[in-house]
Amino acid sequence: MATQKKEQKAVMENVIVEGVIVSARYGSTKFDDRNKYRFSIKSDNIPYDDIVAYEGVGTKMTPAWYINQDGYINLASIYSIPVLDSEGIKTDTDKWFQCDNVIGSKVRVSIRQKEGAIYPVAIKVLEDGEERDPFKDL
8 A cells, every 4th residue: 555655656746835935046056066046945834745756866866955854945947947926927037036025935836856856847926025125234
């Protein structure tokens, strides 16, 4: 019976994650020199049990957020991701990441699973974050 449940989960590709954006940027990291759209979501309801892409790939290939399961998920894509903003206007991560209210935004993100990786497919902004003025303290 447990094997049948795992097989059913493996068939499921897309997962929806709802939470708050805590970081968003375009660039590389010390672990990955490729420029990507990168963002992190915090939520009490991340469906870790539905994310099956990392099963059987080994701990070296499994991200820390998945191992720890402490309410965060980090997502990245080399491609600009479609965004439906809080006013119902279609845009993309290129334009959305430039807004001053991305951090703190409540979002729903559709994630596609492949063996050993997950990819954001689309972002729907449910509520904008608080507007931040980067020049406030200058």
